[in-house]
Amino acid sequence: MIFPEVQRITHLFRWTRKRLSHMATDTFLWVLGGDAASEALAARSDDLLATPALATTVARRVTADDLIAAPQAHLSGVCAAWLLGVNDDQQYEAFAALREAGVPAMVSRTGQDTLGPSDDEGLVNCPADTPDPVAAAVLTTLMTQSPVLGACAAESRALTATTRGMAGQFDKIDEELRMAVKIQREFLPKTLPQGDGFDFGTLWRPAGYVGGDIYDVIQLDDDHFGVFIADAVGHGVPAALMTIFIKQATPLREITPGVGPGYRLVPPGEALAALNMAMIEQDAGAASLGTAAYGVINRHTRTLRYASAGHPAAALLRQTGGTEWLDPEGAMLGVFPDEVFSEAVVSLQPHDRLLMYSDGFEVAFPNSEGKGRLANEHYAQEFESMRGLSPDDALAFLQGRLDLQAGSLNQRDDLTVVLTTCLDPADAASEPACAA
Helix, strand or coil, X not given: CCHHHHHHHHHHHHHHHHHHXXXXXXXXXXXXXXXXXXXXXXXXXXXXXXCHHHCCEEEEEEEHHHHHHCHHHHCCCEEEEEEECCCHHHHHHHHHHHHXXXXXXXXXXXXXXXXXXXXXXXXXXXXXXXXXXXXXXXXXXXXXXXXXXXXXXXXXXXXXXXXXXXXXXXXXXXXXXXXXXXXXXXXXXXXXXXXXXXXXXXXEECCCCCCCEEEEEEECCCCEEEEEEEEECCCHHXXXXXXXXXXXXXXXXEECCCCCCCEEECCHXXXXXXXXXXXXXXXXXXXXXXXXXXXXXXXXXXXXXXXXXXXXXXXXXXXXXXXEEECCCCCCECCCCCCXXXXXXXXXXXXXXXXXXXXXXXXXXXXXXXXXCCCCCHHHHHHHCCCCCCHHHHHXXXXXXXXXXXXXXXXXXXXXXXXXXXXXXXXCCXXXXXXX
């Protein structure tokens, strides 16, 4: 079993001897620590040059301090180096200069007792009592492999520089994305309306730092609430920037000086039509596409006027049982200039629950056959399970179900829910409101 290994070593020796026979004179550099012990080591090292394998080489001496002070002046033509009797600081700085120049080296120091690679890549430990043939073999190997080692060292330095540059760019991107998160969150409501017969709660989970979903719950006046949700096409920063535009471009109220109370609430269908035209005028290709839904709730009559622009149908969970899916006609935003967005009007009863959500829920749960995360309607079953729970418990239940899904820490799409609960007038005053 050992025969092939002997053949390999013999072949390597013959190749090395052949290469040495064709080499011009190479220069070794003895790097001295500067004390008597290092001089003694250098004298013994000079004797190694009488070895036949090193007959074509010469040695040049330099102190470690001089090499550290002016490395370029001492490393021209050097194929390998031997650090002799240097201290820790000298070894660190001298080898740094050698490594920068692509010069392999071995080191001999007092008290060193192990022959082999050191902790520093490209540096070989050679104890002072190493037999001459072994030390000569190490030097020969360093010399013959010097071009290869030098090229590897140069490539390693280039890769290190590239890696550092990339790390710097990643740090910059990370910092910018964290700032983008803060900016996008500024456009989300910090608090939600409380009391007045309705409870509002939200869940917002972007797939990355930032997402393409946005929502708003606002008290339009003393009698009305506005509930809005939108989903820009795509993910990440472009979609997040579009959500900010969507939020700003959706008209909810208009000033009407001298008419009635001086303002009017923009009906949901009209608001989405105005948003649609604003997105078309952006002319930003796929980045200016999206879906949205907007509802206006009259807290006195407990009626909801609801319009949708290609958004997933809202789920109205009736307390008495059954679910109504609100899906009035309306195309995706940013496509048809003259699109008309029809409205649905429904009456809300105590403990009815309205869920407006983004299409990320279509892939948030595995399908019934367990065949991956293809688009499915499993989310409807999860919504049904929220029917009899309190507002806080309903959102906690949904978050818990999402957390239990495989891959929930690396979700495929943004997830957003706006939950509106119609309270019973008898206990509306005591029902706590959900936080945003």
